[in-house]
Amino acid sequence: MAKHWKTKLIHSDVKVPQGFRSLTVPIYRGSTTLFPDAAAVTDDWDQYEAGYTYGLYGTPTTLELASRICELEQGYRTIITPGGQGAISLIKLALLRAGDHVLVPESIYGPNRKFANDVLRRFGVETSFYSPDIGNGIAEVIQANTRLIWCESPGSITMEVQDVPAIAQAAHRAGVLLVIDNTWSAGVYFDAFAHGADVTMQALTKYVGGHSDLLLGSATTKDKAIYERLGATHQLLGCAASPDDCSLALRGMKTLAVRLEKIEASALSIARWLAERAEVENVLHPALPSCPGHELWKRDFTGSAGVFSIVLKPKFSKQQVYAFVNSLELFKIGHSWGGVTSLAVAYDFTHYKGRPEYQHRIVRLNIGLEEGDDLISDLAQAFDLMKNA
Numbered sequence: 538m539a540k541h542w543k544t545k546l547i548h549s550d551v552k553v554p555q556g557f558r559s560l561t562v563p564i565y566r567g568s569t570t571l572f573p574d575a576a577a578v579t580d581d582w583d584q585y586e587a588g589y590t591y592g593l594y595g596t597p598t599t600l601e602l603a604s605r606i607c608e609l610e611q612g613y614r615t616i617i618t619p620g621g622q623g624a625i626s627l628i629k630l631a632l633l634r635a636g637d638h639v640l641v642p643e644s645i646y647g648p649n650r651k652f653a654n655d656v657l658r659r660f661g662v663e664t665s666f667y668s669p670d671i672g673n674g675i676a677e678v679i680q681a682n683t684r685l686i687w688c689e690s691p692g693s694i695t696m697e698v699q700d701v702p703a704i705a706q707a708a709h710r711a712g713v714l715l716v717i718d719n720t721w722s723a724g725v726y727f728d729a730f731a732h733g734a735d736v737t738m739q740a741l742t743k744y745v746g747g748h749s750d751l752l753l754g755s756a757t758t759k760d761k762a763i764y765e766r767l768g769a770t771h772q773l774l775g776c777a778a779s780p781d782d783c784s785l786a787l788r789g790m791k792t793l794a795v796r797l798e799k800i801e802a803s804a805l806s807i808a809r810w811l812a813e814r815a816e817v818e819n820v821l822h823p824a825l826p827s828c829p830g831h832e833l834w835k836r837d838f839t840g841s842a843g844v845f846s847i848v849l850k851p852k853f854s855k856q857q858v859y860a861f862v863n864s865l866e867l868f869k870i871g872h873s874w875g876g877v878t879s880l881a882v883a884y885d886f887t888h889y890k891g892r893p894e895y896q897h898r899i900v901r902l903n904i905g906l907e908e909g910d911d912l913i914s915d916l917a918q919a920f921d922l923m924k925n926a
């Protein structure tokens with residue numbers, strides 16, 4: 538058929554050489570995916586079963602990332618979401634219904650708490666918050682309508698390590714599912730499924746991305762029936778992850794091991810140096826005995842990440858804590874972590890039920906890939922300036 542040049546813009550006849558073999562996963566973008574014939578048209582979300590039906594459910598780039606996260610965490614299937622918070626809301630919306638009850642630790646990631654108190658409550662799901670050191674005691678707070686127990690270990694900012702196997706055992710005895718936010722361990726330093734989790738999630742935004750330039754999340758399960766509930770809800774929520782971002786995350790994965798190794802060593806030496814400082818009351822680093830749940834970390838984890846907190850001595854005012862953070866030069870101030878840049882954020886827990894004793898004196902650090910000695914010098918000069926503030 539002869540074609541006008543304007544038609545050729547859409548239906549070209551050009552041929553390029555085939556057989557390009559690259560080391561990178563191609564970025565497949567696409568909403569429409571083509572069907573071979575009229576009868577083949579379907580709208581199935583499970584691309585592993587149905588083949589590709591629509592870009593919303595993932596292109597080969599998305600599925601490559603999903604499969605690789607699943608391989609690392611040793612699950613059955615992984616679903617990629619547009620952020621870690623997206624994975625949290627997907628899991629809850631997929632697994633809960635009106636009348637259900639959820640147990641969440643006080644040390645939970647803040648927006649996870651808000652999702653429970655704002656969105657889930659509006660849809661008739663109630664949440665109770667438990668102390669992260671509850672262990673076996675979780676059995677006493679499981680209600681007849683409890684459907685799901687959430688763990689996050691270590692907790693966000695306050696860093697308590699949880700007895701996940703004990704909580705999982707109590708959960709399963711009561712027929713309750715256990716979900717864990719495994720972001721801190723990057724899905725590798727804590728084997729969630731071996732410790733009893735039914736579903737794991739990660740903010741891939743953090744260590745898998747690794748460069749502060751993308752937002753992605755993952756929800757992984759070992760159970761086919763749970764995967765089907767997650768997938769069916771994911772389809773209807775309509776939250777597709779960008780294949781471009783998935784490509785960046787796939788690149789991040791290639792250097793995950795070396796970044797984690799360097800960050801672990803650097804964070805440990807900085808945490809130990811901080812523990813000796815007169816300004817510091819406590820170092821909340823799971824690999825240090827001063828961290829609540831340290832013994833559980835030793836028992837259950839195979840490594841430590843680069844995020845931990847310090848609590849400054851009671852004599853320091855909020856203005857002085859701010860002065861400490863503001864005086865840091867290499868450490869920048871900002872949300873999120875797991876990138877190559879060190880970060881510091883001050884929190885005020887005076888009115889926070891979980892750990893009011895930390896008051897305004899808790900500062901969370903993210904250790905990046907700068908030279909450890911330079912980061913220590915930076916912290917030392919900021920302590921000096923804090924005292925004069």
Ligand SMILES: *Cc1c(COP(=O)(O)O)cnc(C)c1O
Pocket residue numbers: 619620621622623646689693718720721739740741742743752753754873
């Ligand atoms: C950052 C974070 C999330 C949310 O991830 P986003 O990609 O920022 O939405 C969830 N859980 C934990 C523990 C986190 O640190």
